[in-house]
Amino acid sequence: MMSSDIKDAEFQAYKDDSRIPCQYGAECYQKNPQHHNKYKHPPKRKMMVEKKTEKIITGEKRKQPIKDDKKAGSESPQRKLQKTLETSEKNLHSLSPSPERNDVIIHNNEDDNENLKEKTEASDKKILNRHNSYNSVENDATENTSMSDVNVKKIIADLFLVEMPEDFFQFYEFCKSISKDNPLLACKSIRLKLVGPYDILDGKIKILSENDKERYLTHWRYYYDPPEFQIYTTQKLNSQTIVKCDNKEGLHFGYWRDDTVEKPVFIAKNEANVNGIFEPVAENIFGAVDAYLYNKVKSANPFEKISITRLHSQLKNFAKQHNITLEKNTADMRARERLVVARTFHKAGIVVPYDKKTQLGYRDLAATDNDLQKILKQIEEAGTPEDRKISIAKLDEIVRLATIAADECDFGTCLELGHDLFSNGGFHVQTRALQMLSIAYTHLKRPQLLKILEAHLKNRKKDCELSVI
Template identity: 35%
Template sequence: MNGDYEKYLKDKRISCKYGAKCYQQNPAHHEKYKHPPKRKLKNLQPSIKKFKAENKVIVRNNDSDSDEEDSKNQTNSDSESSVDTKNRTLRVNNDVSDSDSETSKDTSDDAEESSPEQSAQSTNNDESKGDIPKIISTNIAKKINPSLEIDEEWVKFIKEKFLVTMPEDFYQFWNFCKKIKPANTLEALREVGLYLIGPFDVLAGKFSSIKKSPDEYLIHWRYYRDPPEMQTVLRSDEPTGYHIGYFRDSPGDLPTLLVSNHSKKNGILTQMGGNIFSAVNIFLEELKKSGNPFKKMAIGTLQTALLKQADLLGIDMSKKTEEMIKREKKIVTRTFNKVGLVIPYDKKNDVGYRPLALDNKALETYLTKLQNAKTKEEKQACLSGLQPVFTFASIAADECDFGTGIELGLNIISHGVDCLNSTAEQFLVSNYKLLNRDEFAKIAEAHMKNRRKSLNLSIL
């Protein structure tokens, strides 16, 4: 018997279920788990099972009791072993049906007693024992290679620092860009003038040795007119401050769409499809119209690869998805940013929102005059004209019409007036909290206290 393999069999550590293919570099992982010699891999690989193709992300929490808990659950039925999703598993696809859960049952063996062969088999089960924290996207039937595998620590870090959970297509897009430019994935789209930013910096390891205050993380690549609902992930090299981000109506929800904005121009958010693949494709279509001969070949090459990958992943590339259409029906008012406000609203009792004291056109006129005011008297006159609006929004909040104050705050941000930051903060923070959207309240507070017009908005 080979000496290395004999040492492996005698090793008392737990067998890593990913075997020789394990990519983990964490010393703590290697201290706990053993891995078979790579040159013996061919003899250890069993036939790979085929599974139903699924487009979902599974995040497994690496709690200290996981090994003991798994051992106790060995005798439980398959259906029981896949139920514990509250503490160990977070499904991040938007609509996971009961039938989807049935296809991802736990069939792994006890890791402490498993052989290398059993470890290799368990690699292909998306609900196998959670020894290694991962996000795993299973598309084996469609032969997506490699499968989406992201360290759970990244997911936790993004949630803790940016206060939102990123959807599966975010990680799928990172994997796609990594194939294009492994050495510097953040610049994979540089030839078409796009750069990966924001939470992508976490995946690139940019925050591994950085310590910042909680507020600083919340303004990382947060543009001057970005609402709290927007999380920017792409920027262009245009001087207009063009950027693209995910948009969600509630911090606890997955984003329904992506939007783009030219921060140096206005606060209008343009809808860019329901996922980042669609958003980039729409960007490329618009870039084609510019007729830039230097980017023509790069656009064609990237778009071909993008559409091919989206097709393999079964991603909806339509400009307006069903979820976006459903969202349109829930909009209670069309804010300055044009994307609209979705908040809980009781139509029967007319509770949750009431229109502002001024219509959008009149409000915009006052804000513009205030922005351009050159004397103290002119400024005071504008503020006097706006005072009824502020009072009305405060009364609305007292009577449970929380959407009114949020609309006012978002309109101030979108307009770009910079002398009402504290006012916008006041209305947004109080009303977001009343709607249990505390994460948005924290983002608004951090942003209004450090609102920058610069195009270099990285905190790194």
């Protein structure tokens, strides 16, 4: 009876505990004290954790490269994490299968896809219903917004899984003031055209069925564009015939967001036919075009300078009238830069929740950038399948250790490796890129980014004609 009373008291204490219940319950195998401080666990599991706390590695040791625990059980950390995710009701996406086959993208089972769909749709509804926190328009002005404007914003959020900031719509109005009949080509004199969601504003994309939505996630999505980058602004045009891209460079601009439910942190540009590097340009599209015009006039001939100068003057006047900043490095951009935990191959950097005191949230990869690039180059340039397997084995060890990091709540490590593999663009590592980013986006609760990634990898191509209309 005494043992039963103690057990009842323990369960009553668990029931009265105000902390959030751990989603894994008694099956949780987390050792990190931060996890146990935040979430409550059933008594049996709690006792097990207390016995093992002496084995937890904290403090300065977390800065060291990840080392394999030779005394660990026979079941690998990847398998433990995969089994836990598969049984979790909150799982958004199962881990990609073990990368034995690296020439194809291995898709998840139907249950996982359905689970992800439900999570994403719920999050999408939240986006549509919440107030646009970064809209500069006052509440009374919002109430007077026409129904057609509201519908357009909802269609954009539904098709592209993100809300557009105010400068997106303001730039369209600016282009209409220049060319009322064809605002998408208002800046054709400087070889710029509006693409992506601007096609909705221009009436080129209507309300579609559910089956059509996935392909619009790749509308004007270039080969190296990660899910965080949305091509909603402008794209360079051929100077003679008005086409959709410049075949020489593939220059395009877009919003960069660390999370789809947050405000874009900056406008970035990329030259898709050159490399996978993304350069922050300005906080909004007006600042980005202002910088583009400033550089454009330097190389223009006397006749081109006249039209460029006139357009530049119109842009500045519109921005001044609507109190739109043209600053290239704003306080918000600098604040975001301080939160970057890793630069990654694309150079734009990644941001994840990170506790500097406990160093929880991110740890360095088990390889330097140079070493990882050498391994990836060896994989792509291998002369025989046997040679490729040797290099893939080296990469798989880095993948395995990144998975261990995620198992200990350092989700930023998988995010960094996933971005590096995606930005590398190698055909033979796409499955591993999906595997790493699936883990990261799932735990960071960024399901929209995962959905964009999956759609892109199904139809990823090096091209400049990327409209799906």
